[in-house]
Amino acid sequence: MPDNGAVTGPDVLHPRLPSPLREVTDDRFARHGIRLLLKRDDLIHPELVGNKWRKLAPNLAAAAGRPIVTFGGAYSNHLRATAAAGRLLGVPTIGVVRGQELAARPLNPSLARCARDGMRLHFVDRSTYRRKAEPEAREAILRACGAEDAYVVPEGGSNAAAVRGCRALGEELGDVADVVAVACGTGGTLAGLAAGLSPGRRALGVAVLRGGFLAGDVRRLQERAFGGPRGDWRLEERFHFGGYARVPPELDAFAADFERRHGLPVERLYVAKTLYALTALAEEGAFPRGSTVAAVVTGRPFPEPGP
Numbered sequence: 001m002p003d004n005g006a007v008t009g010p011d012v013l014h015p016r017l018p019s020p021l022r023e024v025t026d027d028r029f030a031r032h033g034i035r036l037l038l039k040r041d042d043l044i045h046p047e048l049v050g051n052k053w054r055k056l057a058p059n060l061a062a063a064a065g066r067p068i069v070t071f072g073g074a075y076s077n078h079l080r081a082t083a084a085a086g087r088l089l090g091v092p093t094i095g096v097v098r099g100q101e102l103a104a105r106p107l108n109p110s111l112a113r114c115a116r117d118g119m120r121l122h123f124v125d126r127s128t129y130r131r132k133a134e135p136e137a138r139e140a141i142l143r144a145c146g147a148e149d150a151y152v153v154p155e156g157g158s159n160a161a162a163v164r165g166c167r168a169l170g171e172e173l174g175d176v177a178d179v180v181a182v183a184c185g186t187g188g189t190l191a192g193l194a195a196g197l198s199p200g201r202r203a204l205g206v207a208v209l210r211g212g213f214l215a216g217d218v219r220r221l222q223e224r225a226f227g228g229p230r231g232d233w234r235l236e237e238r239f240h241f242g243g244y245a246r247v248p249p250e251l252d253a254f255a256a257d258f259e260r261r262h263g264l265p266v267e268r269l270y271v272a273k274t275l276y277a278l279t280a281l282a283e284e285g286a287f288p289r290g291s292t293v294a295a296v297v298t299g300r301p302f303p304e305p306g307p
Contacts, residue, residue: 002225005192010056010057010085015057016045017044019043019172021038021039021173023037023148024036024039024274028281029282029293032283032285033290035292037289041054042300044259047088048081049298051166053271054084054189054192057167058161059153062098063151067093068092069094069096069147070093070099071096072156073097074110076097076110077302079111079284080113080117081096082119083115085116093118094119094145094150094257095111096132097122099125101125105272109119124245155167158187158189160225162188163188163192166189166192168192169189170193170198173294177201178201179201179202179294180193180201181205181296182203183298184207185212185270186215188206188221190220193233193296194222194233196231203232203234204234205234205236206242206277208272209244210240214235231293236281239276244269247268251273254275255268258275265300267299271297278295
């Protein structure tokens with residue numbers, strides 16, 4: 001790694017691994033003979049939370065101290081995590097943000113956190129953003145950022161390195177649960193989780209976006225990471241509540257009730273949808289009596305609730 005003042009790798013950030021596993025007693029599951037476990041990936045690191053750590057750590061190592069360019073929307077958890085990693089490791093970061101119109105507005109709290117952590121924000125129009133995976137469009141974006149030699153991490157952090165990093169999540173769970181559920185935005189965590197679980201165990205991805213494209217993305221990610229399909233997984237696409245960042249009153253009330261029952265702050269965009277889906281599926285009889293179901297808690301609410 002070049003001597004540019006950066007710390008030598010993500011392990012110096014002292015992640016808490018394996019993340020804790022907690023059983024909770026919830027009558028909505030217990031009355032169906034189902035045990036509910038929470039895989040507390042939100043406790044891995046105070047700033048690189050949950051699956052963001054698992055995805056970023058291998059990419060930070062691959063970047064080898066080079067500047068990192070990545071992509072996200074105005075409220076992207078991935079952008080915040082990348083910015084925090086850059087600050088902690090002394091690595092320059094550039095965030096390509098969807099929406100040129102945002103450049104003339106005050107930064108929202110999420111983007112303001114990125115800027116405070118030293119991330120340079122580069123806003124692009126939505127048409128250009130949609131084409132960011134095309135080589136010519138990506139090269140033009142990198143030139144505009146002055147970052148042609150940077151290490152590029154895709155939106156949501158999902159690439160082959162990230163998928164291999166998320167395999168450890170499945171390996172940590174092993175055979176403790178029959179079904180392990182995780183929220184899916186770009187599919188990388190599900191692809192890795194399924195690969196790491198013990199034979200006979202199933203991964204369930206809860207889509208947080210509309211569109212029906214995730215299954216193909218997961219298959220492609222596993223192909224790039226492992227050369228072919230791995231593990232038993234499926235997607236549940238009924239619980240996106242209208243799409244990414246949509247939190248209607250029904251979902252917010254469910255999350256608030258779960259917080260009161262179990263003393264766990266529930267992140268609304270991903271974690272709440274996972275827990276809601278599992279509760280609904282238990283009521284529908286989707287899990288046989290005697291099953292153990294685990295939910296991966298991939299993040300915490302932002303901004304963090306006060307004391």
